[in-house]
């Protein structure tokens with residue numbers, strides 16, 4: 001499938017999707033989000049791909065939803081079109097691990113997109129923010145919910161009410177990002193992390209993702225039950241036998257996703 005606003009590359013079991021609207025700092029419009037959800041669904045369904053990276057440019061992961069596209073929309077259009085709701089649900093349905101590699105601006109919908117991914121690796125130039133308040137609106141694809149879960153109420157309120165940006169160091173301290181690296185190393189770091197994930201049994205990485213995500217959705221007791229069931233069910237896989245045998249035989253496991 002040919003895309004106009006993203007670039008999709010699959011290399012050694014890792015799919016890299018690069019947002020590509022350089023003239024608009026990768027602002028998310030309907031076309032880009034449609035293409036992104038379709039590409040994510042394709043690589044998620046591929047037998048070859050075991051981990052996915054979503055990234056942008058050095059200057060911007062994405063500077064938010066496209067203000068030009070949104071500015072004249074009516075409530076009825078936003079509501080009936082479920083503006084970006086359908087695409088963000090589709091992105092949230094991806095079952096394989098997704099890493100956001102963020103350099104430069106990740107603002108508004110860009111910050112929200114990064115937070116839809118499973119974890120964020122940031123360059124030291126990254127700037128996160130939910131500046132929608134400056135436009136007379138609020139976050140619309142998860143910012144108030146996900147940022148609050150990542151960094152807590154106080155900092156989330158601060159970001160949403162003042163519209164200020166958070167630099168990479170603050171984002172790491174607050175738990176929004178998992179690692180910060182010098183800008184030049186960002187994609188190497190993301191590819192190394194993705195390659196590490198790709199070495200594992202995809203059954204286990206998908207189960208781990210599913211289990212961690214339950215922590216956001218349910219009570220501790222229900223989450224513990226979900227984790228326990230997934231953990232126990234992995235004993236029905238050949239990869240569990242292989243992984244444990246390889247440890248005991250002091251060799252590298254050869255996972256076959258069975």
Ligand code: HXC
Pocket residue numbers: 023024025027028063064065066067068083084105107108109110131132135138139140141
């Ligand atoms: C459309 C955008 C854009 C955006 C930047 N551009 N952000 N176009 N939508 N969100 C365009 C600019 O219009 C400009 O185009 C070009 O990208 C370069 O941007 P500049 O502003 O000239 O760059 P700079 O001075 O370096 O400032 C960078 C910036 C600033 C700080 C990131 O662009 C900015 O504040 N952008 C808006 C950030 C924002 O408010 N995001 C939230 C959007 S609302 P031209 O043609 O003039 O060269 C949102 C809602 C999510 O995300 C919920 C959706 C359902």
